[in-house]
Amino acid sequence: MVVVEGTNLMHTVITIEINGRRHEVHHRALTGAEIRAIGHHEHGALYLLGRDERRFIPDDEVIELHDGERFELIEREPIWIIIEGKNYETSRRVLTGAQIKELGHQPPANRLYQIERGERILIEDDQKVHLKDGDQFITLSCTGHAS
Numbered sequence: 001m002v003v004v005e006g007t008n009l010m011h012t013v014i015t016i017e018i019n020g021r022r023h024e025v026h027h028r029a030l031t032g033a034e035i036r037a038i039g040h041h042e043h044g045a046l047y048l049l050g051r052d053e054r055r056f057i058p059d060d061e062v063i064e065l066h067d068g069e070r071f072e073l074i075e076r077e078p079i080w081i082i083i084e085g086k087n088y089e090t091s092r093r094v095l096t097g098a099q100i101k102e103l104g105h106q107p108p109a110n111r112l113y114q115i116e117r118g119e120r121i122l123i124e125d126d127q128k129v130h131l132k133d134g135d136q137f138i139t140l141s142c143t144g145h146a147s
Contacts, residue, residue: 017070025065033059035071043091044073059092082136094130097123100137110139 014025018039025038032046036059039046046057049070057063057071078089083104090103097112100123106112113120114129115136123129123137 014065014067014069016065017068019071019073027065029062029064031059032057032061032063035063036073039071039073041073041075043078044075047072047074058094079131079133081131082134084138090131092131094128096125097127097129098125100129101125101139104137104139106139107141110141113138113140 012026012028014028016023016025016035016038018035021039023038030038035057036042036044036046046059047054048057048063049072054072076091078091079093080087080089081100081103082088083100083106086104088103092099095103098108101108101110101112108125112123112125114123115121115138120138129135
């Protein structure tokens with residue numbers, strides 16, 4: 001904890017390590033995506049390093065930070081998915097139905113379907129989808145028309 005001179009404010013500075021480099025942060029909690037951004041890795045997988053283990057940290061997980069905490073970022077290639085016939089790139093391996101519609105610039109009210117072996121599978125807005133290269137999605141308006 002650092003006290004800012006001339007004020008009554010207490011200002012927290014926490015030092016974390018990402019891939020061996022020290023970074024000072026001014027927040028007690030950050031998401032995995034925010035920690036990844038500090039480490040300048042757009043497509044990396046983030047891991048929290050413990051004494052005897054390494055734990056994957058998803059982008060949306062909030063981490064309570066402690067001074068000296070160590071993280072590792074491993075670069076990974078983006079994947080491509082197809083939404084309404086157009087290719088979209090993402091570094092995230094898991095997205096919700098709502099996030100897939102947002103990525104593909106589709107109306108939030110539309111229903112999202114994943115196409116697998118010629119079949120349409122309804123994906124709910126809050127449903128998590130584990131993505132792989134080439135996954136295909138379409139949306140339909142609630143009246144049943146393609147968008």
